[in-house]
Amino acid sequence: MAFAVTSSTAIAGSISSRSSPFYEQPKAPQFGSFQLLDRSPLPSTPVNSSRRRCAVKPLNAEPKRNDSIVPFAATMVAPEVVGKVEAEDFEQLAKDLENASPLEIMDKALEKFGNDIAIAFSGAEDVALIEYANLTGRPFRVFSLDTGRLNPETYKFFDTVEKHxxxxxxxxxxDAVEVQALVRTKGLFSFYEDGHQECCRVRKVRPLRRALKGLRAWITGQRKDQSPGTRSEIPVVQVDPVFEGMDGGIGSLVKWNPVANVEGHDIWNFLRAMNVPVNSLHSQGYISIGCEPCTRPVLPGQHEREGRWWWEDAKAKECGLHKGNIKEENLDQLNGNANGAASVADIFNSQSVVSLTRTGIENLMKLEDRREPWLVVLYAPWCRFCQGMEGSYVELAEKLAGTGVKVGKFRADGEQKAFAQKELQLGSFPTILLFPKHSSWPIKYPSEKRDVDSLMAFVNALQ
Structure with a gap:
C-alpha cells in the first residue's frame, strides 16, 4: 500500500496572494516531499448535543491497522495535534457546512483528521476530490478499489492521476479465495442472472470494509443528483451508518461528501477550468463509471446512473458501498410496494397522454382488432429515469395528437407491479409498449434511447 501525499509548494504561488485567511500559506518545516502546514489546533471542548455523536481520538494516537490501508513510509508521522477532540456533533457540523464550498469542506475534513482520512477514488469524475484536496495545500491520502474487472482506460487513468x-x-x-469460489461456483457473469449484489460484495464492499478499518474518516464523491431515491438527502458530513473505523464499533467512522450539493455539470465546469485529467471513457458517453461488464455509455434521454447495471430495476443502482443512504421508510417505495408512494407527485401529465387504469389496460390487451395503435409507458413517478424522459414523452404525445395514434401511461409500481411483470413485459422502469392494430400482443420498445426522434421512429415503423 502506498501513502499518497502532495506538496503545497506547487500551488503556493497561485493562492498565497489571496486575502482570505483560508488561503494563507504559513511557514512550516519541510518533511520529505511534502510540507506540514502550521494550522490552528483543534478545539478540545466537546459540543454538547443530544444528537448522535462520534468519538474521535487525537490524530497521533496509536493506529490499529489490521489488513487495512498502510502508510508507504512507516517513519512518517501525522502532524502533532494540541488537545483532543473527544466528541463532535456531526449533524450540527453538516448544517454549519451546508452552504460551504467543496474546497472549504475538504479543507475542514483534512484539518480534522490528518493522516487518518483518505479520499475514495473510483476513476470517474470524483477526480475533482483530489483536485480540491490538492488546492488546500494539506497532505492527503487516496485509495481505490481494484475489483480486477475495470476498463483498461480506468487503469491508465489511475496512472495519469498519480503522475499529475x-x-x-x-x-x-x-480476497482471491472469495473471488475464486464465486467464479468457480457461478461463473464469470453470474450477476447478469441473479443480480450484482453478490459480486459487488466480494469485489468491492469487503475490500472497502478492510480499508476503512485503518481510518477514522473517508471522503467520497457522492452527489445528491446522482442516483434515484438513494442519494437525494446525503449531508456533507455524517457519522458513517454502515462501516466501522479503526477504533471499531458504531460511530467510529466519519464520512465526508464535499460535493454533495454540487450538480454534475458544475463538477465538469470545475474540471475543465482547472485542466484536470479525466478518464477517456467520458468522451465515449460514459458518465458513471464502474466495472467493465456492468457499465456502458448512457443514451439520449437517460439519467447518468442508467449506465450502471442497466439490466436491473432502478432500485438496484447501488453496489453496497453507500447502502446507508437508503432509509427504511424508502425501501418499500424503491421496491414499488408502498401504499404511501401514492403521495408522490404524478408525471406525464398532459391532455395528450391518457391515464390508464388496471381495467383500462386489461381491456386494451383484449382487443384483437384495434381502431388505432396505442403507445403506453409503464412507469413509477418516483423513478428518476421515468422523470428524465417525461419531457420527450409528453412532446411526442403532443406531436401524435390527431394522427390516429393514442398515447397513454400506466402506473406499474406498488400493487400493479407483479401484474405488469407477468402480463406487460415489465423489466425495469420505464418500459414502453406499442399496441399495434390487428394484434393483441404488445410490442416492447427495445431501445433505451428515449428522445422524441427515436420514439417516433419506433411508432412509425410499427403502426
Missing part, C-alpha cells in the same frame, strides 16, 4: 499530482494511490484488492 505526484501521489501514490493505495489500492485495495478483493
Amino acid at each position: 499530482y505526484g501521489i501514490r494511490i493505495e489500492y485495495m484488492f478483493p
Whole structure:
C-alpha cells in the first residue's frame, strides 16, 4: 500500500496572494516531499448535543491497522495535534457546512483528521476530490478499489492521476479465495442472472470494509443528483451508518461528501477550468463509471446512473458501498410496494397522454382488432429515469395528437407491479409498449434511447 501525499509548494504561488485567511500559506518545516502546514489546533471542548455523536481520538494516537490501508513510509508521522477532540456533533457540523464550498469542506475534513482520512477514488469524475484536496495545500491520502474487472482506460487513468499530482494511490484488492469460489461456483457473469449484489460484495464492499478499518474518516464523491431515491438527502458530513473505523464499533467512522450539493455539470465546469485529467471513457458517453461488464455509455434521454447495471430495476443502482443512504421508510417505495408512494407527485401529465387504469389496460390487451395503435409507458413517478424522459414523452404525445395514434401511461409500481411483470413485459422502469392494430400482443420498445426522434421512429415503423 502506498501513502499518497502532495506538496503545497506547487500551488503556493497561485493562492498565497489571496486575502482570505483560508488561503494563507504559513511557514512550516519541510518533511520529505511534502510540507506540514502550521494550522490552528483543534478545539478540545466537546459540543454538547443530544444528537448522535462520534468519538474521535487525537490524530497521533496509536493506529490499529489490521489488513487495512498502510502508510508507504512507516517513519512518517501525522502532524502533532494540541488537545483532543473527544466528541463532535456531526449533524450540527453538516448544517454549519451546508452552504460551504467543496474546497472549504475538504479543507475542514483534512484539518480534522490528518493522516487518518483518505479520499475514495473510483476513476470517474470524483477526480475533482483530489483536485480540491490538492488546492488546500494539506497532505492527503487516496485509495481505490481494484475489483480486477475495470476498463483498461480506468487503469491508465489511475496512472495519469498519480503522475499529475505526484501521489501514490493505495489500492485495495478483493480476497482471491472469495473471488475464486464465486467464479468457480457461478461463473464469470453470474450477476447478469441473479443480480450484482453478490459480486459487488466480494469485489468491492469487503475490500472497502478492510480499508476503512485503518481510518477514522473517508471522503467520497457522492452527489445528491446522482442516483434515484438513494442519494437525494446525503449531508456533507455524517457519522458513517454502515462501516466501522479503526477504533471499531458504531460511530467510529466519519464520512465526508464535499460535493454533495454540487450538480454534475458544475463538477465538469470545475474540471475543465482547472485542466484536470479525466478518464477517456467520458468522451465515449460514459458518465458513471464502474466495472467493465456492468457499465456502458448512457443514451439520449437517460439519467447518468442508467449506465450502471442497466439490466436491473432502478432500485438496484447501488453496489453496497453507500447502502446507508437508503432509509427504511424508502425501501418499500424503491421496491414499488408502498401504499404511501401514492403521495408522490404524478408525471406525464398532459391532455395528450391518457391515464390508464388496471381495467383500462386489461381491456386494451383484449382487443384483437384495434381502431388505432396505442403507445403506453409503464412507469413509477418516483423513478428518476421515468422523470428524465417525461419531457420527450409528453412532446411526442403532443406531436401524435390527431394522427390516429393514442398515447397513454400506466402506473406499474406498488400493487400493479407483479401484474405488469407477468402480463406487460415489465423489466425495469420505464418500459414502453406499442399496441399495434390487428394484434393483441404488445410490442416492447427495445431501445433505451428515449428522445422524441427515436420514439417516433419506433411508432412509425410499427403502426
